[in-house]
Amino acid sequence: MYLVKKIEPIVDNFTEAEQKRLQLIQQIQKMYQTGISIREITRRFQINRQTTKKYLKGDPMILCRTNKRSSLDQHKDFIIRCLTEGKTQSETARLVMDLGCACGNGNVRQYVHSVAVQYQIDVNKYVSSSHETAQSKKTKTDYITRKGIFQYLWLNGDLTLEHYEYLWNKYSILQEIEKCIREFREIFRTKKMPLLYLFIDRYKYSSLKELASFASGLEKDISAVENAVASDLSNAFVEGTNNKVKMVKRTMYGRCSKKLLAAKLMYNPV
Numbered sequence: 001m002y003l004v005k006k007i008e009p010i011v012d013n014f015t016e017a018e019q020k021r022l023q024l025i026q027q028i029q030k031m032y033q034t035g036i037s038i039r040e041i042t043r044r045f046q047i048n049r050q051t052t053k054k055y056l057k058g059d060p061m062i063l064c065r066t067n068k069r070s071s072l073d074q075h076k077d078f079i080i081r082c083l084t085e086g087k088t089q090s091e092t093a094r095l096v097m098d099l100g101c102a103c104g105n106g107n108v109r110q111y112v113h114s115v116a117v118q119y120q121i122d123v124n125k126y127v128s129s130s131h132e133t134a135q136s137k138k139t140k141t142d143y144i145t146r147k148g149i150f151q152y153l154w155l156n157g158d159l160t161l162e163h164y165e166y167l168w169n170k171y172s173i174l175q176e177i178e179k180c181i182r183e184f185r186e187i188f189r190t191k192k193m194p195l196l197y198l199f200i201d202r203y204k205y206s207s208l209k210e211l212a213s214f215a216s217g218l219e220k221d222i223s224a225v226e227n228a229v230a231s232d233l234s235n236a237f238v239e240g241t242n243n244k245v246k247m248v249k250r251t252m253y254g255r256c257s258k259k260l261l262a263a264k265l266m267y268n269p270v
Contacts, residue, residue, distance in 0.1 A: 080115060083116055188229060200219050248264055
């Protein structure tokens with residue numbers, strides 16, 4: 001029986017169940033040779049008498065085998081050798097298919113993955129012909145999510161200078177969006193009405209349909225927008241209370257009476 005090493009494992013093509021069965025058979029044969037009866041062996045291992053008799057004679061390496069075996073087991077040693085040499089799972093699967101395997105590519109890839117997990121092989125994830133070449137092709141990926149860009153534009157989040165220069169030079173649309181956000185905030189910071197009118201005139205014909213739609217919407221509801229710019233008052237509290245009422249109504253729908261609904265919504269001063 002071969003040993004399984006971490007770097008260059010050599011295997012006996014036994015499944016995990018077969019390995020456990022092999023240990024059981026070896027123990028049974030050893031106990032029987034020391035003079036322990038079949039009845040006692042059956043009692044200790046909680047197996048039937050026929051199974052015990054079957055395990056008493058013969059080669060344990062053969063007795064532990066099961067008939068339910070994959071046709072890919074004959075290629076297991078080859079698969080392990082390929083993986084330890086630095087080949088990827090995809091490369092290994094293609095090589096197994098080239099050997100004349102009758103299984104589909106998906107089944108072969110799944111079997112290769114199971115072998116790598118079973119024998120704890122560090123699989124290379126980069127395509128190459130050798131392990132050294134694969135290591136040289138590994139590159140560190142630097143990226144930023146759309147959420148990170150949004151946080152920078154609207155929430156004053158952090159953005160590195162390298163990311164900023166790369167994104168703003170590659171995507172010119174970000175320059176217009178950033179400028180639009182800054183000008184819109186300036187309107188409410190200074191509370192100057194001319195800036196509002198200039199903002200609408202500038203962006204309602206924007207090439208970005210989203211900005212054009214936003215500016216057109218401001219123009220259609222210009223009275224309310226002017227009040228929002230000029231006054232510090234707002235209906236935020238009223239809208240928030242209305243939202244709470246609707247949420248209570250939805251959670252109670254079909255389960256409670258109007259009396260209980262009124263009790264939950266009624267203000268109770270303490």
